[in-house]
Amino acid sequence: MAGPKQSGTTRRRSSERPGPGLDEALRAIGTGAYVVDENGRIVAVNSHALELLACRAEDLLGRDAHDLLHRDAHGQSMPAARCGMRQQFHAARTAQGEQEYFARGDGTVVPISWLITPYDTGGRGPGTLVLFHAPRSEEEAEPPSRSAPRKLSELERLALLAETTTRLTSTLDVEEALRRLAALVVPRLADWAVVDLITERGEVSRTAVVHAEGGTLVCREDLQGPMPPIPQESPLPLSRALRGAASTVAGPQTYRREPDSGIAVEQRRLFEATGIRSAAIVPIRSTRRVLGALTLGRAEVPGDFTPADLPLIEDIARRTGLALDNALLYQRQRKVAETTQNHLLPQMPRVPGLQMAVRYLPAPDASHVGGDWYDAFSLSDGTTALAVGDVVGHDLEAAAGMAQLRNMLRAYAWALPEPPSGIVDRLDEALQHITDVTMATLVFARIE
Structure with a gap:
């Protein structure tokens, strides 16, 4: 060796x-x-x-x-x-x-x-x-004191x-990432985990309040929901964490004073409803901005948080921030793709004596956008054209090629008094010369 x-x-x-x-x-x-x-x-x-x-x-x-x-x-x-x-x-x-x-x-x-x-x-x-x-x-092998939490x-x-990194980065779903985060820290570090997230418009939402009960994780939806705006001058722990200013150890006494903001009122309600006696509150950051705050609370777990606990929780929050940022970017891109796809797909025309129904199911594990399309439109002679096609690919490039092909088909069908086979032949001849589409399949029909 x-x-x-x-x-x-x-x-x-x-x-x-x-x-x-x-x-x-x-x-x-x-x-x-x-x-x-x-x-x-x-x-x-x-x-x-x-x-x-x-x-x-x-x-x-x-x-x-x-x-x-x-x-x-x-x-x-x-x-x-x-x-x-x-x-x-x-x-x-x-x-x-x-x-x-x-x-x-x-x-x-x-x-x-x-x-x-x-x-x-x-x-x-x-x-x-x-x-x-x-x-x-x-000394490393000495057992911890029974009166203190096991370090x-x-x-x-x-x-x-390591587990936080692998588990959180292996999903691009925000809700799933938060569920995995809660399972990692509760009850290992605390018996309560609370996540407040900031939207791109600066609004705050209490997205997750999770508690360990009898070996299972329970979500307290009654404590979740929209939060008041972030105060810019408040020295209280949650407000500072949401501004990305600092991590803090806090307790119920921190919020028993006269509240200086709506967030302070909500945080006092959290402590009262959960019985948390000690909490560690840290920012959740990405490389671009502050995404929110993570609060770990101990109500039944023995021992209080100390400043020495903060570096570990900050590391967990940092990894959480990177995973959430990736998930949010993916969801935003998927929404753009779905919006693009929906605008490219037409509404069915109303034709007397003809009933049409459409169902479009994008692949759930892909980008929800691609080269599949359907179409129905009236021709210059009063008949109705129907089309179902697929451009090779499952991304925005395929969707762009689909839009080109669909519009060319509409133009040929409207302008040329030929049977569907002739229209498709002309489309096939033009495809390689004036589009970037490498291959497509198509069914084209005319209803008289």
Whole structure:
């Protein structure tokens, strides 16, 4: 296993390569990390793991992680039946362990702490993320006080951030992204999660209020809805977060004073209705603007938030902002595409003695716009023309080609006293010369 160290993230060459999210997530993790497939074979590894294990990536990729790495304190192979990590891997659940040993490339073993969790490999099938590091002192293994909330270990923090990145960036639906965010932080960090979003017109909406009840997440719709305008001078935590000014730890006492804005009134109502005694309020930003604010509240979870908790929650909010920004851009583009498509598709003409009905169903997993079209229009001799066609493609370029083709067909049909076959022949001759359409199918008929 000995060899020169490598930097960056390395993965096995394969026809089924993990998506870019896997590389980015491993690269951003500040400790040893690798991903195994459903058979336990390593498919990706980061530079921190290579450094801790003193080996090269090619010595790891494609190998069974347990057989290759896991050892006892004397450097002997660990039987799979005695391996707690292996058992949790087969159970496909999150788990952690202390005082284990991994083999290094120089023949020695290194004591490690580890955490594993199911992981989305980006189209490669079910996978598992393994995080490990060499404890710097025995203090890291000390159990937390029962009177205080259990602090996340460094491995758990890194796993949470990696999971936040992969889960939120794998959807382009705003509501689904918010559901995933709530499932990530409740009840792991708090028992309440509240998201306030700012529209492009500057209006604020309390979009999500989620609570953990008996192991399930419950949405409190009675606390959601439009919010008052953002005050520009208010020093209160939510107002500052919505302006992108700062992150703050707050409690009910923060909003018991005379409210300075409508937002302060709504925030006091939130604390009273939920029983939150401690909250962390942070901005949600994209690269372009402030998108809103995330409030995590503790009502039943022991312990209060402290300023030391804010960096982790800010990291989660930053990843949330990037995911929401992508989702909002996608939804805006889809709306433009759908509007364009609807304007290109005509209304059916009223023809005495003839009934026409139309149904148009765009593909839900595409861009909702493309080259499919239908048409019905009157001809110069008083008859009615019907057309159903499809230009190759599923995007705005195909829709533009469809508009060209449809208008050409209308012009030929109106101007030329020929049967439908003759009209289509002329259209076929002109298609390659005066349009960018590469191929189209068409059914054209005339009703007399």
